[in-house]
Amino acid sequence: MNSVKIQIGPRSYQIACDPTDxxxxxxxxTLIDENYQKLGTARAAQEADNLVFAALFMADELDEARQGLSGARTELAQANAELSRAKDDITNATRKAKADVEQDIEKASKGKAELHAEIETLRKAEEHSRKEVTKLKEEVSSLKEEARHQHDLFGSEEDTAAHSKALAEKLEALAKRAEATASELEGQAKAS
Known part of the structure; x- marks a missing residue:
């Protein structure tokens, strides 16, 4: 044990304590002496009374500190409760956002599949239209060729030429409509 000398008011005291204390x-x-000095000129004749008053000052400060600590603990408990609620709110909001995103992704996937199916349908329609146009052009060409030779069977070359020309114009108009339909389908497929 070691001995430590402390000064409280006019007297000094030897206190036995552990070296670590x-x-x-x-x-x-020093704290007791500061509270002792608060007595100022109102000191009692007996030093023991003065030390009791100094101890009362310290007890008052300790009580205030304990009340402050109790209030701080209450505030901390409230803050922890609010933090817990906020965490729950964030967790719930995150779950809802995740579910919403998953629904949006699912809708987008369905929409994408539908668009791919529609594009494939339009491609097939375009291919079919091109084949029809090619077939119609071949028929027009064949009809033109036949028309050139019909004048031998049906009369003069002028009559046959006029009839052939009218027929060729109708067939050309039909071919143009088929090409326009194919181009329109192709434009729709590219836009999708």
Missing amino acids: EDKVRKFG
């Missing part, structure tokens, strides 16, 4: 004892001695 020397600084703490000095600090407490």
Whole structure:
């Protein structure tokens, strides 16, 4: 055991303590002396009475500190409860957002599949239209060729030429409509 000397008011005291507690004892001695000095000129004749008053000052400060600590603990408990609620709110909001995103992704996937199916349908329609156009062009060409030779069977070359020309114009108009339909389908397929 070591001995530490502390000064409280006009008297000094030797306090026996563990070597590791020397600084703490000095600090407490200084604190007691500060409270003793608060008595000022109102000191009692007996030193014991003065020390009791100094201890009462310290007890008052300790009580205030304990009340402050109790209030701080209450505030901390409230803050922890609010933090817990906020965490729950964030967790729920995150779950809802995740579910919404998953629904949006599912809708987008369905929409994408539908668009791919529609594009494939339009491609097939375009291919079919091109084949029809090619077939119609071949028929027009064949009809033109036949028309050139019909004048031998049906009369003069002028009559046959006029009839062939009218027929060829109708067939050309039909071919143009088929090409326009194919181009329109192709434009729709590219836009999708």
